[in-house]
Amino acid sequence: MILEAVMLTVRSGMEEEYEDAFRQASEIIASMKGYISHELQRCLEVKGKYLLLVRWETLEDHTVGFRQSNEYQEWKKLLHRFYDPFPTVEHFENIPVL
Template sequence: MILEIASLQVRPGQAAAFEAAFLQAQAIIASMPGYLGHELQRCLERDDHYMLLVRWRSVQDHEVGFRTSAEYQQWRALLHHFYDPFPTVLHYEAAAGPGLAPAPAGR
């Protein structure tokens, strides 16, 4: 499992409209192969700032399966006009935690 983390800065004054659009858009991402779950977090210290966390089976499920799909074009139409600047999106894998061995040194 990998975790996609997207740092989202929404245009000032557009938070309510963004959240309403996200309610629609989340059904799109949830229907994609390899999707395992997501959450949208609103920042308490920075107005109009969110973190989107999406769990995928693999990076390919996100980067190829979702981003090259027709469904992504719907996602994009619903959400991308809210962002300024465009989000930074990175992928993470577990390095340590309950039930996990530490990652090998030198990775």
């Protein structure tokens, strides 16, 4: 499993509209091959700051399957206009510790 982690900064005053758009976009990502789960967390200390966590079966499910899909174009239309600055996406893999 791969964990996609993205720190998002939403333009001031657009937070409620963003959260509504994200609810719509959630249906898109949840329909993709290799998708496991996702969550959006709102920062309590900084208004407009969010953490997006998406679990994928493989890295390619995100970087190729989702990012190169028609569905991603709809995702972009719904969400990308809210971000300033545009976020950096990072991917992580679990390290067994026990």
